[in-house]
Amino acid sequence: MDARQPSPFADREVPDPALCQVSPRSITFLEEAAATAVTDGPATPTSTWLPGVAGEPADDEIVAEIIATVRAVVACRNAGDQLRVDAFYSDAYFGRQVAMSGSVPPEFLEFLEATPSPLPEARQAAVYGVRDAEVLPDGRVRALVGLHIPPDDVALFTVFVREGDRWLIDEEALVPFDASPLATPGA
Numbered sequence: 001m002d003a004r005q006p007s008p009f010a011d012r013e014v015p016d017p018a019l020c021q022v023s024p025r026s027i028t029f030l031e032e033a034a035a036t037a038v039t040d041g042p043a044t045p046t047s048t049w050l051p052g053v054a055g056e057p058a059d060d061e062i063v064a065e066i067i068a069t070v071r072a073v074v075a076c077r078n079a080g081d082q083l084r085v086d087a088f089y090s091d092a093y094f095g096r097q098v099a100m101s102g103s104v105p106p107e108f109l110e111f112l113e114a115t116p117s118p119l120p121e122a123r124q125a126a127v128y129g130v131r132d133a134e135v136l137p138d139g140r141v142r143a144l145v146g147l148h149i150p151p152d153d154v155a156l157f158t159v160f161v162r163e164g165d166r167w168l169i170d171e172e173a174l175v176p177f178d179a180s181p182l183a184t185p186g187a
Contacts, residue, residue: 017079055134
């Protein structure tokens with residue numbers, strides 16, 4: 001992002017890796033997902049973040065829950081714990097990923113089996129915030145999430161699905177921070 005351009009989000013917050021408290025995904029789940037053919041859904045996201053799919057503004061409680069999910073995901077990333085990061089993604093998300101990219105490489109499984117180690121401060125991600133959260137007709141919530149993932153500022157069009165008492169990421173698409181349609185206030 002050009003330093004002269006104002007951020008569309010609030011000041012950034014670097015979530016402490018100690019906030020990563022979720023139970024990790026099992027490596028067995030990832031191995032099984034990689035070995036299972038996807039037959040009950042599209043191989044690509046349904047593009048529910050694009051204009052044309054009507055949504056209702058999310059209430060303050062839902063927005064707070066979504067922000068808490070984003071903070072926790074980033075805290076787990078900063079903790080260097082990919083299996084805990086993966087715990088914030090829906091099973092359907094993994095099914096689509098496997099359908100699009102194939103099986104999990106053995107090198108990645110070895111990486112996952114290693115003991116997590118917090119990232120150095122200079123490599124830790126930060127959360128700018130969540131904007132324009134909308135509840136979709138199917139009950140999922142879509143929002144624009146602003147992050148700083150060193151060295152770049154990024155925006156993710158993200159769709160969250162409620163599973164039990166928490167929100168999981170069901171779809172996401174990376175868009176350039178300064179090229180997103182929501183990059184300027186009032187857009």
